[in-house]
Amino acid sequence: MTTATAVKLDLRPLGPHFGAEVEGLDLATATDEELAAVRAALVDRKVLFFREQSLDDDGQVALGRRLGELTASHPVVGGVDEAHPEIYALDSADNGFADVWHTDVTFMPRPPLGSILRAVILPPTGGDTSWADSQLAYDSLSAPVKELADQLTAVHDGNREFGYYLAQRRGGKGNVWDGEIVTRLEPVEHPVVRVHPETGRKGIFVNPGFTSHIVGVSEAESRAILDLLYAHLTKPEHIVRHRWRAGDVAMWDNRSTAHYANRDYGDAHRVMHRITLRGDRPFGPGRTDG
Numbered sequence: 001m002t003t004a005t006a007v008k009l010d011l012r013p014l015g016p017h018f019g020a021e022v023e024g025l026d027l028a029t030a031t032d033e034e035l036a037a038v039r040a041a042l043v044d045r046k047v048l049f050f051r052e053q054s055l056d057d058d059g060q061v062a063l064g065r066r067l068g069e070l071t072a073s074h075p076v077v078g079g080v081d082e083a084h085p086e087i088y089a090l091d092s093a094d095n096g097f098a099d100v101w102h103t104d105v106t107f108m109p110r111p112p113l114g115s116i117l118r119a120v121i122l123p124p125t126g127g128d129t130s131w132a133d134s135q136l137a138y139d140s141l142s143a144p145v146k147e148l149a150d151q152l153t154a155v156h157d158g159n160r161e162f163g164y165y166l167a168q169r170r171g172g173k174g175n176v177w178d179g180e181i182v183t184r185l186e187p188v189e190h191p192v193v194r195v196h197p198e199t200g201r202k203g204i205f206v207n208p209g210f211t212s213h214i215v216g217v218s219e220a221e222s223r224a225i226l227d228l229l230y231a232h233l234t235k236p237e238h239i240v241r242h243r244w245r246a247g248d249v250a251m252w253d254n255r256s257t258a259h260y261a262n263r264d265y266g267d268a269h270r271v272m273h274r275i276t277l278r279g280d281r282p283f284g285p286g287r288t289d290g
């Protein structure tokens with residue numbers, strides 16, 4: 001008898017709790033049972049790596065559709081080409097860098113649940129990507145700081161990263177998100193501590209890329225609290241770092257991680273293609289929904 005739980009993936013953990021390489025699985029030909037096991041491992045290990053895969057753009061989109069509901073490429077930036085409105089290209093030749101710690105698209109009310117990233121063109125060396133485990137980071141805060149963080153709400157604002165692009169390159173008409181055309185990036189509020197909807201675990205849910213400030217405290221308090229949380233989130237114990245090879249695919253849970261792409265390869269060319277799985281509205285410890 002075959003059930004979803006009967007399939008066991010060959011996982012090589014990258015740390016005691018966080019990150020794993022999935023060995024011997026071809027994402028282009030994986031069975032439904034194997035993908036169900038991948039989906040479960042994604043929540044458990046938070047970031048998964050699949051070495052030297054053979055996916056092209058169509059294959060990446062097909063894989064994403066088997067794992068969840070795909071979003072448009074990005075709320076502001078269009079797809080890589082007309083045939084692939086779901087693919088967000090990060091191209092170093094077009095200023096596509098992600099060298100600030102962030103969690104994807106937290107400046108929208110419903111950020112993506114997860115992201116699937118494929119290495120398309122890599123520099124000869126460098127361009128590694130790192131992920132931080134926001135749940136491990138939350139768990140290792142002291143009890144009084146956890147209690148403080150649990151009560152806080154933060155504003156996330158995409159204008160610093162994407163406001164110029166929206167106004168100048170798109171003439172104020174962005175892309176589609178949650179069924180609506182994005183014409184302005186209205187700042188949104190999210191809990192500073194996010195409760196994972198599938199596990200109930202808490203994680204730090206602020207990031208330097210998109211969080212502008214904490215609500216209801218002074219500017220100096222907001223800065224100090226955010227700096228404390230960022231420094232803690234990105235401690236080496238909470239990080240895995242991936243050295244890309246051609247074709248590699250990374251898949252991560254945006255509800256429990258943040259990430260950062262090294263910009264250390266000079267003028268070399270680096271292109272990554274990303275798709276995102278539709279997510280729900282983040283909620284914190286004090287609420288049952290957003």
Ligand SMILES: O=C(O)CCC(=O)C(=O)O
Pocket residue numbers: 090097098104115117128129259260261272274
């Ligand atoms: O370029 C990378 O490695 C990561 C880019 C990024 O932030 C993303 O794909 O969400």
Ligand SMILES: [Fe+2]
Pocket residue numbers: 098102103104259
């Ligand atoms: Fe990202």
